Amino acid sequence: MKHFVDGLHALAMTLRNGFRKPTTVEFPDVIRPRAERYRTTFSLLYDEQGDQLCIGCLQCERICPSEVIAIKAAGKKESPVTGKKRGYADDFVLDLAACIYCELCVQVCPVDAIVMTREPETPTFSREDLVLTMERLYANGKNRQRAWSDGTKLMAMQEAGRAAPPPKAAHHAKAAEPAKTAAVEKAPAAEKAPEAAKANEPAKAPEPPAAPATTAPTGTEAKP
Numbered sequence: 001m002k003h004f005v006d007g008l009h010a011l012a013m014t015l016r017n018g019f020r021k022p023t024t025v026e027f028p029d030v031i032r033p034r035a036e037r038y039r040t041t042f043s044l045l046y047d048e049q050g051d052q053l054c055i056g057c058l059q060c061e062r063i064c065p066s067e068v069i070a071i072k073a074a075g076k077k078e079s080p081v082t083g084k085k086r087g088y089a090d091d092f093v094l095d096l097a098a099c100i101y102c103e104l105c106v107q108v109c110p111v112d113a114i115v116m117t118r119e120p121e122t123p124t125f126s127r128e129d130l131v132l133t134m135e136r137l138y139a140n141g142k143n144r145q146r147a148w149s150d151g152t153k154l155m156a157m158q159e160a161g162r163a164a165p166p167p168k169a170a171h172h173a174k175a176a177e178p179a180k181t182a183a184v185e186k187a188p189a190a191e192k193a194p195e196a197a198k199a200n201e202p203a204k205a206p207e208p209p210a211a212p213a214t215t216a217p218t219g220t221e222a223k224p
């Protein structure tokens with residue numbers, strides 16, 4: 001009987017859920033509103049004159065903890081826009097499949113050439129489709145909405161954080177100070193400790209006088 005009642009409960013629950021309004025949406029046909037600082041993929045940018053901003057300095061490649069950036073630096077060559085000599089990247093690949101979205105690559109870029117975007121890549125079943133080539137990265141810069149940050153803004157945030165530690169951290173620093181002083185005051189006592197320990201040692205009993213050497217009788221000398 002109990003199993004029959006449980007079965008009825010399960011059926012009622014299934015029917016109730018079957019007629020509920022769905023809580024999911026058909027991404028990417030329907031896109032929910034995104035948070036202001038939402039960031040999801042990457043783009044490389046051009047400057048106002050249409051020249052590639054990336055100077056091929058490799059800083060983003062070096063700092064990436066997942067090692068998913070691979071750049072082939074071109075060295076210095078003439079800019080097709082200004083005619084001046086400057087650095088370029090010949091090739092730039094970012095494998096999004098293993099990226100942990102730490103944004104360090106964006107933060108270290110000295111010219112704000114690499115940024116994150118608010119629009120994600122098109123969902124895919126293949127990992128190869130998540131490898132962002134230089135062409136795709138520059139196309140993202142033109143076609144996808146940028147996230148709020150770039151290297152300059154992230155560095156400014158970090159500097160501001162260094163200049164004014166949060167009140168909690170300041171409180172902890174103050175609390176730690178007396179403990180440090182106490183430790184310093186205790187230090188000489190610790191140095192004296194061995195001497196005090198020596199003073200507390202029980203006096204050693206005087207050693208008994210050495211027994212007089214016995215002379216072996218003639219003819220019974222010990223053999224070497």
Ligand code: SF4
Pocket residue numbers: 063064065066067068069094098099100101102103104105106
């Ligand atoms: S966000 Fe972090 S893990 Fe992803 S590419 Fe940049 S540095 Fe590498």
Ligand code: SF4
Pocket residue numbers: 053054055056057058059060061071089108109110111112113114
């Ligand atoms: S994206 Fe920025 S950090 Fe990376 S190589 Fe280009 S200029 Fe350097």
